[in-house]
Amino acid sequence: MDLHRHPQLLDQLAAAHALGLLRGGARRRFEALAQQHAAVRAAALDWQHRVAGLNEVQPETDVPAAVWTRIDNMLSAERDQHAMTAARSAPAARGGWWNSLGWWRGAAGAGAVATAAVLVTTLALNQRMDTQIDDLRASLQKQPQVGYVAVLSDEQSRASMLITVDPRRGQLVLQRVGDYREAADKSLQLWALPADGAPRSLGVLTRNGQAKLPLDANALQAVPALAISLEPLGGVPSAGGPTGPVLFKGALIHKTT
Amino acid sequence: MPTPHPPDAELRTLIDRIAARDTTAMKALYDRVARKLYGLALRVLGNAQWAEDALQDAMLQVWRTAGDYRASLSPPMAWLSLIARSRALDQLRRRRAEREHLRDDIDDARAVELVSDEAGPLDSSLASQQAKALHQCLMRLEARQRELINLAYLRELSHSELAQQLKMPLGTVKSLVRRGMEQLRICMARFA
Numbered sequence: 001m002d003l004h005r006h007p008q009l010l011d012q013l014a015a016a017h018a019l020g021l022l023r024g025g026a027r028r029r030f031e032a033l034a035q036q037h038a039a040v041r042a043a044a045l046d047w048q049h050r051v052a053g054l055n056e057v058q059p060e061t062d063v064p065a066a067v068w069t070r071i072d073n074m075l076s077a078e079r080d081q082h083a084m085t086a087a088r089s090a091p092a093a094r095g096g097w098w099n100s101l102g103w104w105r106g107a108a109g110a111g112a113v114a115t116a117a118v119l120v121t122t123l124a125l126n127q128r129m130d131t132q133i134d135d136l137r138a139s140l141q142k143q144p145q146v147g148y149v150a151v152l153s154d155e156q157s158r159a160s161m162l163i164t165v166d167p168r169r170g171q172l173v174l175q176r177v178g179d180y181r182e183a184a185d186k187s188l189q190l191w192a193l194p195a196d197g198a199p200r201s202l203g204v205l206t207r208n209g210q211a212k213l214p215l216d217a218n219a220l221q222a223v224p225a226l227a228i229s230l231e232p233l234g235g236v237p238s239a240g241g242p243t244g245p246v247l248f249k250g251a252l253i254h255k256t257t
Numbered sequence: 258m259p260t261p262h263p264p265d266a267e268l269r270t271l272i273d274r275i276a277a278r279d280t281t282a283m284k285a286l287y288d289r290v291a292r293k294l295y296g297l298a299l300r301v302l303g304n305a306q307w308a309e310d311a312l313q314d315a316m317l318q319v320w321r322t323a324g325d326y327r328a329s330l331s332p333p334m335a336w337l338s339l340i341a342r343s344r345a346l347d348q349l350r351r352r353r354a355e356r357e358h359l360r361d362d363i364d365d366a367r368a369v370e371l372v373s374d375e376a377g378p379l380d381s382s383l384a385s386q387q388a389k390a391l392h393q394c395l396m397r398l399e400a401r402q403r404e405l406i407n408l409a410y411l412r413e414l415s416h417s418e419l420a421q422q423l424k425m426p427l428g429t430v431k432s433l434v435r436r437g438m439e440q441l442r443i444c445m446a447r448f449a
Binding site: 011021047049050056058061062064068074 | 283284287292295296299300305309312313316317320334335338339342384385387388389391392395407410411414415416434435439445
């Protein structure tokens, strides 16, 4: 039947679909028709738009104060991440900060932790960092979209780049946590280092604090490590591999949720 | 072209600031919209504690996705409410799965009452124009129709689940909803 030639029936079905009342085969048939016929699609979207107002017309209700406190605690993990960046640039804070981040790196960080323990200058600082790490860890656990985490460090094992991967959105987020800044005529380029095979470019970083790169879902399969090299402005083609020095490197940790 | 009403501009500014990682804007937005979103979550879930969890999930999603807001082309309250409803429905599906074997009918009965005492004027200046039109048109329906439409949408209930929960014959449910929606369409066309 040509549904789009029966406006009244079309309207009824579109209304039922928007309310979620079409089930099973009826729902699938309607959705297939909507994909084929613009008139059916328009009717369906009109109704979705109308009923979405139901979300806004429910009576307001007082919220217990504890809810904001919980949200604020989770947001403070974000703030602390920035605080740690600031702490890192202060010489006294360097050891403590790195020490507390050791858990990120698993086995790769074990040596650095031992070194850093010597560098810790005050107990109070250390405790503050521990709290921050707990918050950060809590925050990560609350964010199921983080599929991979990596901390890339320089030759002195100083963390310089925090990388998180959201596989569902196909997005890789880089955050500079060190104070390294490339020269104006250079770019930093991120590489996947597969267990077997040549490095593959994942993209070129922008100059500001945080960068997001689109990521193919399979690009990190069987990739144990990531690296960042210093390249001519704009980066180099993936096929040739890095041409400049590798500045930062680190293990890619698959976060199980 | 209608000028956007001031609350929209205010909420948009807050969402933009949140996208720029401004946590004070987050608190300001929360103070503006939490009662609204919580009210919605409570109507979906019928349980205060679950609704609190849903509100928390919704606000964290706002924090994470504020950068995508502009591309949604939605009025701010419509965007925020859609997020709150999605997170509340996540909770609802999870809780339903958890108590599948418990057959906790008392809970359902109480939950239905929570929705049906909704009737008064729209208590928010924040709602989008579309939602205000919908509210005026809903008020012209029979209380039973309003309740059926609300429940179907908010709780993702089927015709037969509605019939069971509201103790009405299936045929009555179907025709009440169909006629109610027809009246809504005609009524809302006048606001377009």
